[in-house]
Amino acid sequence: MLSALEGPTDSALDTRIDPPPAGELAPLAGVRVVPSVAASAAACCFYGFSRHDAPARAAEIALDDRVPLMKHPDDAHRRERSRMRAQLMERLQRGDAEACRLLLDDIGPAVMRFLRGRVAAADLEDVYQEVFMALFEARHTYERGRPLEPWLFAIARNIAADHARRTSSRASWEELSGDPPERAEADSPARAPDLDALLSRLPAAQREAFAMLKLDGLTLEAAAGRAGVSVGALKVRAHRAYKALKKLIAGEGAGEGD
Amino acid sequence: MADAQHSAHAERHRALVESLAAQVRPVRPLWRVRVRAGLWLLLETLVLAWAATRTGDDHAARFAHPFYALEVLSFAGAAAVAGMLALRAAIPGRRVAPGEIAIALGLAVGGTVLFILGAPVNAGASLGAFAGRGIPCAIETCVLGAAPWLALWWAVRRAAPTRGALAGALVGAGAMLFSFALMRIRCSIDEPAHLLVWHLLPALALIGLSTLAGSIWLRFRPRAAARM
Numbered sequence A: 001m002l003s004a005l006e007g008p009t010d011s012a013l014d015t016r017i018d019p020p021p022a023g024e025l026a027p028l029a030g031v032r033v034v035p036s037v038a039a040s041a042a043a044c045c046f047y048g049f050s051r052h053d054a055p056a057r058a059a060e061i062a063l064d065d066r067v068p069l070m071k072h073p074d075d076a077h078r079r080e081r082s083r084m085r086a087q088l089m090e091r092l093q094r095g096d097a098e099a100c101r102l103l104l105d106d107i108g109p110a111v112m113r114f115l116r117g118r119v120a121a122a123d124l125e126d127v128y129q130e131v132f133m134a135l136f137e138a139r140h141t142y143e144r145g146r147p148l149e150p151w152l153f154a155i156a157r158n159i160a161a162d163h164a165r166r167t168s169s170r171a172s173w174e175e176l177s178g179d180p181p182e183r184a185e186a187d188s189p190a191r192a193p194d195l196d197a198l199l200s201r202l203p204a205a206q207r208e209a210f211a212m213l214k215l216d217g218l219t220l221e222a223a224a225g226r227a228g229v230s231v232g233a234l235k236v237r238a239h240r241a242y243k244a245l246k247k248l249i250a251g252e253g254a255g256e257g258d
Numbered sequence B: 001m002a003d004a005q006h007s008a009h010a011e012r013h014r015a016l017v018e019s020l021a022a023q024v025r026p027v028r029p030l031w032r033v034r035v036r037a038g039l040w041l042l043l044e045t046l047v048l049a050w051a052a053t054r055t056g057d058d059h060a061a062r063f064a065h066p067f068y069a070l071e072v073l074s075f076a077g078a079a080a081v082a083g084m085l086a087l088r089a090a091i092p093g094r095r096v097a098p099g100e101i102a103i104a105l106g107l108a109v110g111g112t113v114l115f116i117l118g119a120p121v122n123a124g125a126s127l128g129a130f131a132g133r134g135i136p137c138a139i140e141t142c143v144l145g146a147a148p149w150l151a152l153w154w155a156v157r158r159a160a161p162t163r164g165a166l167a168g169a170l171v172g173a174g175a176m177l178f179s180f181a182l183m184r185i186r187c188s189i190d191e192p193a194h195l196l197v198w199h200l201l202p203a204l205a206l207i208g209l210s211t212l213a214g215s216i217w218l219r220f221r222p223r224a225a226a227r228m
Helices: A035-047 A051-063 A075-093 A097-116 A121-137 A148-177 A195-200 A204-215 A220-227 A231-257 B002-022 B033-053 B059-063 B066-089 B098-118 B127-158 B164-186 B192-218
Strands: none
Touching: A075 A097, A075 A148, A097 A121, A097 A148, A097 B002, A121 A148, A121 A220, A121 B002, A195 A204, A195 A231, A204 A220, A204 A231, A220 A231, A220 B002, B033 B066, B033 B127, B033 B164, B059 B066, B066 B098, B066 B127, B066 B164, B098 B164, B098 B192, B127 B164, B127 B192, B164 B192
16 A cells, blocks of 8 residues: 555645635535535536546646646545555654655655645745755654644645745845846956856766855755765765866966966 | 656655655654643642742632632633643644634733722822832742743744744743732732733733744744755
C-alpha cells in the first residue's frame, strides 16, 4: 500500500475540486448540495462536459495543472490516505527516515498545488523548500491521532504569508531606494569582470554553490539543504569555485594587459 | 519545456527529501494541550497558595460575599481559558474560535463590572495617599504574573505559533488576569478606583507588552528558512 505513495508525481487521488459556495449551486431554499456533487457540477459548468464524465475529466484537468480545484468522490479513500499520512508522521517523530521519505514524497504534490495559488511562479521552488524545512523543524508539534492535513497546510500557509510579506517589503524598499547606480562603461579600463560569463565557465555544482552562498546570500546549512548535500561537501564546492574564479579573473586581467 | 521543469523540480525534491531524511532523529512530541494546561494551572495554584498564606485576611469571610467570590472566580476563569487557548493557538492547524475568546473576554469584563459595583468610590482620598497605597499593588501585580507568564511563554514557544501577536496576547492575558485575581485576594482594598488604576491597568499594560513581544518573538519562523 505504501508503494502507492512513492514518487513526487501527482496522482488521481490528489485531484479534487474545491466546491463553490453551496448557495451558488442551490439557490432554492431547502436544497442541500453535497460538496462532491457540487464539485462535479462546477467542473461541468466550467469545462462543458456531461456530468457523468465529470470526475474523470476533472482528474485530467487537475493533472494538466491548469486547475487547482477538484474533490475526489471517494471520501473513504481520502480518509484512508489521511490516516496513512498521520501514521507516517508518527513514525517520522520516532526517527524513521524511510517514513520521512514516504511522507514528504506523498505530500509534495499537494503542497505544490497549495502554493501555486499563493506564490509567484518564480518563487515557487524556494517557498516549496522552505515549507518542507518548516514541516521538518516543527514535526514535534504534530499531535498524534489527529489528521495531518490541517497541521501541514497551516504551516504551508504561514510560510507563504511570510514570503509574501518579505516580497512586499523588499519591493517597497527597492521602490524607495530608487534606481541602482549605473554600471561602469564597457570600455572603462577599471571595469569589473563579467561575473556571469566567468560563472558560466565553472562546473554546474560549483556554480550553484557559489550562487547560493554569494549571490543569494544563503547560509551554509540552507544552501546545503537546497543542493541536497552535506555542509562539508558544499564548503568544498564553494572553495573550489572561489579558486577557479580567482584563476579565471587573474587570467582575464593578464589577457587584457597584453 | 514543461517536462524539463517537472524533472528539475522532481530532482530538487528528491535532493531535499534525501537531505531531510538524513537528518531525521527521534523528537519528543508535545504533550496534549489539556495536559500542559493542567500543569500550568497547577503552577498557578501553587502561586495562589503561596500568595494566600502571606496575607493576614480572613479569606473565608471575604469569599462569603457573593460579588467578591464571583469576581475572583471570573478573573481566574478568564485566565484559565486564555492560558488554554494560548497553548492551543501554538499548535499549527488548531484554531481558536472567536467564541472562545469572547468567553474569556466576557468573564474579565464581568469581573470588572462586579468590582466596580461591589464597593463605593472613595473620592475623598488625596492623590499622594492614593498613589502611596497603589504603587506597591501595581508592582506586586507584575511580580505575581511573572512566573506564570514565563512558564506559559516557554510552553507556547516550544510549539509553533503561526500568529505571534495572538499567542502573545493570550499568554499575557492568561498570566496577568490570574495575577489580578491573586491580587484581589492579597490586597484588602476593595475601592474600585484603586482596583482599576493599580491592579487592572498594570495587568492590561503587560498584556499589551506581551502582545507586542509575541508579534516579534513568538511567531514560528523555521531557523533554516528564516536565514534564506
